[in-house]
Amino acid sequence: xxxxxxxxxxxxxxxxxxxxxxxxxxxxxxxxxxxxxxxxxxxxxxxxxxxxxxxxxxxxxxxxxxxxxxxxxxxxxxxxxxxxxxxxxxxxxxxxxxxxxxxxxxxxxxxxxxxxxxxxxxxxxxxxxxxxxxxxxxxxxxxxxxxxxxxxxxxxxxxxxxxxxxxxxxxxxxxxxxxxxxxxxxxxxxxxxxxxxxxxxxxxxxxxxxxxxxxxxxxxxxxxxxxxxxxxxxxxxxxxxxxxxxxxxxxxxxxxxxxxxxxxxxxxxxxxxxxxxxxxxxxxxxxxxxxxxxxxxxxxxxxxxxxxxxxxxxxxxxxxxxxxxxxxxxxxxxxxxxxxxxxxxxxxxxxxxxxxxxxxxxxxxxxxxxxxxxxxxxxxxxxxx
Ligand code: SF4
Numbered sequence: 001x002x003x004x005x006x007x008x009x010x011x012x013x014x015x016x017x018x019x020x021x022x023x024x025x026x027x028x029x030x031x032x033x034x035x036x037x038x039x040x041x042x043x044x045x046x047x048x049x050x051x052x053x054x055x056x057x058x059x060x061x062x063x064x065x066x067x068x069x070x071x072x073x074x075x076x077x078x079x080x081x082x083x084x085x086x087x088x089x090x091x092x093x094x095x096x097x098x099x100x101x102x103x104x105x106x107x108x109x110x111x112x113x114x115x116x117x118x119x120x121x122x123x124x125x126x127x128x129x130x131x132x133x134x135x136x137x138x139x140x141x142x143x144x145x146x147x148x149x150x151x152x153x154x155x156x157x158x159x160x161x162x163x164x165x166x167x168x169x170x171x172x173x174x175x176x177x178x179x180x181x182x183x184x185x186x187x188x189x190x191x192x193x194x195x196x197x198x199x200x201x202x203x204x205x206x207x208x209x210x211x212x213x214x215x216x217x218x219x220x221x222x223x224x225x226x227x228x229x230x231x232x233x234x235x236x237x238x239x240x241x242x243x244x245x246x247x248x249x250x251x252x253x254x255x256x257x258x259x260x261x262x263x264x265x266x267x268x269x270x271x272x273x274x275x276x277x278x279x280x281x282x283x284x285x286x287x288x289x290x291x292x293x294x295x296x297x298x299x300x301x302x303x304x305x306x307x308x309x310x311x312x313x314x315x316x317x318x319x320x321x322x323x324x325x326x327x328x329x330x331x332x333x334x335x336x337x338x339x340x341x342x343x344x345x346x347x348x349x350x351x352x353x354x355x356x357x358x359x360x361x362x363x364x365x366x367x368x369x370x371x372x373x374x375x376x377x378x379x380x381x382x383x384x385x
Contacts, residue, residue, distance in 0.1 A: 006065040007036060007058075008134035008141060011186035012193070022057050030192055036064055037193040040145030067092075067138040079345030082142065086111050086135060090128045092171050094139040096147065096163070097344050103147075104165040107139050109181060110172025115206050115241050117226070119271050121311045122171045130177040136184040140166065140194065166196060169204040169224065173241075175211035185219050198222065198262035204269065209245040212253040220260040224267040224304070225250065229277050230285035238277070248295040255296045265300040265337075271308050272319035272327065283330035290336070302337035303328075309343070 010018060016029040031049055035041040042064045044055040067084035070091055074080050078098040083091050092108035113120070114127035140163070147162045166188055168174040174181050181203070187193040188201050204224040205212060212223070229235035235242040242250075254266045270286075272278050290299040305328055308318040319327070324340055331338040 004063040004065075005061060006132075006134040007032070007062050008064055008137045009132055009183075011133075011183040012190050013186075014183060018062075019054075022054070022061075024054055028054060032058075033190075033192050037141065037144075037187060037190075040141065040148070042066070064141075065134060065138065066142055067135060069142070073345075075345040075347050077344055080143075080147075081345060082139070084139060084142075086129075086131065088128070092131065092135075092139070094143055094170060095345065096143055102164040103162055104167060105140060105143050105163045106167050106170045107136060108170035108172055109136060109168055109174040109177045113172045114176065115173045115239065117206065117228070117240070118238050119228070119273055119308055119314065119316055121309075121314075124311075124314070130180060131172070133180045133183045133187075136180060137187055140184075140188065144194070163194070164196075165200045165202070166194075167202045167204060167224070169202070173206055173208060174203050175205045175208035175215065178211050178214065182215075182219055185221060189219075189221075202267070206239050206241050207245050207250040207253075208241065209249050209253045212257055216257045216260050220257065220262060222263050222267070223254070223257055223261060224269055225254060226271075227268040227286075228271050228273075230282050230289055234277060238273075247289065251289070251294065251296045251299055254301070255299055258300065265302055268301055268303050269306055270303055271306045272324050273308050274317035274319045274323070276316065278319040278323050278327055280326060280330050283327045284334070286331065287334035287336065291334075302339070303331055305338065305340045307341065307343055 005018065007015065007018075012029060012033050015033050016026040019026065019029040019032070028050065032047065035047045035050075041047055044050070044058045047055060050058075067086060070083040070085050072080065072082050080096040082094045084094070086092055090111035092111055094108060095106045097104045097106070108131065110130050111128040112125045113122045115123060116126075117123040144163055151162065153162075168181070185201060185203075188196050189198060198219075198221045200222070202222040202224050203215060204226060206226045215221070215223075226239060227235075228238045229242075232242060232246045235247060245253075257266065258264065268290075270277070286303070288294060290301050292298045305324055307324065308316060310316065310318055328338045328340055
């Protein structure tokens with residue numbers, strides 16, 4: 001750690017305030033911000049349109065601090081996964097997934113995670129600490145400029161993108177690191193930064209209800225909710241945060257979020273676990289949950305079914321393809337838009353938390369989970385849809 005101010009910690013207003021403290025006008029902050037985020041510059045001497053006096057002031061007091069890269073893995077399908085060192089034996093992951101019409105970057109918000117979902121490799125590692133805004137943005141900064149250099153297109157031209165979408169879906173529960181998350185989102189959306197639209201930046205949450213409401217008011221980007229179960233009994237087991245914010249409260253927050261959301265639906269993520277949450281009956285219960293007779297009435301939503309990525313000692317298995325398709329069929333026939341996520345980067349362990357899992361289990365969360373094997377409770381059939 002150095003005493004220098006990390007300029008990646010600032011959104012544009014924060015950088016303008018910092019420049020003012022150095023006796024500089026706001027437009028200098030805009031220039032500096034563009035050098036950092038659009039051109040990937042770290043060396044102040046390179047910033048040729050800034051006055052020499054400002055460059056000297058910055059060189060003596062500030063830096064653009066990248067995260068050390070522990071490893072970079074490239075899959076044959078184009079997926080790239082970086083493992084970054086965040087100190088004290090902690091590592092976080094970012095994954096770039098190229099598709100025909102988009103390039104999606106998945107970012108981490110915390111080292112480890114306190115929510116402790118049963119099917120999640122990160123959850124088994126326990127919680128170490130929140131990432132700073134600068135550490136969240138350093139992942140994006142590194143990915144953007146590494147991919148640009150690969151393509152020999154070092155600077156972003158108008159209307160041209162390598163990373164078209166960002167999802168806060170890597171390690172950590174982003175809404176439990178709200179103070180650092182929001183300035184990072186602002187930089188992603190800022191036209192002088194990465195210029196992404198609110199529809200193309202997604203925050204994924206396991207259901208931290210109070211902060212879903214704050215995000216709705218402060219900066220409503222697209223929202224994905226990790227659902228994974230059709231009833232409280234099972235969700236309490238799979239996503240322990242459900243004990244604090246049960247399904248009726250979570251769905252009510254989803255409905256409120258739609259008032260300001262950039263999309264007119266909520267995406268529900270549903271990890272398909274063999275024999276745990278993947279029966280036709282459970283699919284029918286999901287239909288009931290978000291249908292007109294559910295706790296909040298009809299909730300506009302789509303489902304994204306995620307094949308579970310097994311990891312050692314999870315004690316869980318991936319639902320087979322036929323089961324996933326049958327489950328999807330029930331949802332689709334019930335009128336819900338449903339997609340099945342393609343597995344990407346299998347050859348490089350691209351599922352969240354799998355590489356960082358080599359880092360020690362700091363809080364013994366995994367031990368606790370293994371000592372308390374999952375109880376699968378089959379609910380009675382739904383009465384109506
Ligand atoms: S799924 Fe998300 S919220 Fe749950 S333990 Fe993993 S990182 Fe945390």
